[in-house]
Amino acid sequence: MTEWLLLGAAGFVLAGLGTLYRVVAGPTVQDRVVAVNAVGTITVVVLALVAAGLDAPGVLDVALVYALLNFVLSIGLAKFLVERGGVL
Template identity: 60%
Template structure:
């Protein structure tokens, strides 16, 4: 029973992430895209954790943790690139 609830929650997070994908594509500004990419990445970490809990595989939480760190580094590097390029007002 709890597995169905966890997988249902993961499905909801995937559907919510589609809004972030739309915002990543449409924009309108680069900071909006950076925030949307970070939002989608955070939701992916949550989905991985929920699926790991649903299937009873604690090793997958390590994958979620590594993905969270990579998501953070991606956001920082994109922001740094924008500052150096002069795209920040």
Template identity: 65%
Template sequence: MAVSGLLGTVLLAAAGAFVVFAIVLVYRIVAGPTMQDRVIAVNGIGTNVVVVLALLAAALERPGYLDIALVYGMLNFLMSIAISKFTVERGGVI
């Protein structure tokens, strides 16, 4: 059963706000101008996804979402390291 009343509404509204922030970051991925800007934007979107999953877990009382958020957060971190390493090896860092 979902969290009722004002708390559930606030948690869902906060999750919606983080989704909007993630959509705004898509502009930075498309516009660039550098690879580092794109990596930071993708990392920001990943972080927003983790926060949204945590908020949904609290609002909908689904603790399994926290497990998904934890795994996704670790994958997001590893992806950032891998892209950064690839960029450095390729000579894209000034």
């Protein structure tokens, strides 16, 4: 079971690396913001899978804090882009 969880985490890491391409080469700022949010979500999932696979409940705390920071970042970027006039 542990091997499957860690293999799943490795798959999500590969997906995150693919998403990083969109962060760098996104045609618009909105694409980059969505890609950064997706990378943050993938990071939370990887941390949760590693915590379950290695039986390390402390890593779940890190995943929770990272998820909250990702949410605050998304709201802050959205507010900044709306005020700047780049979204609507």
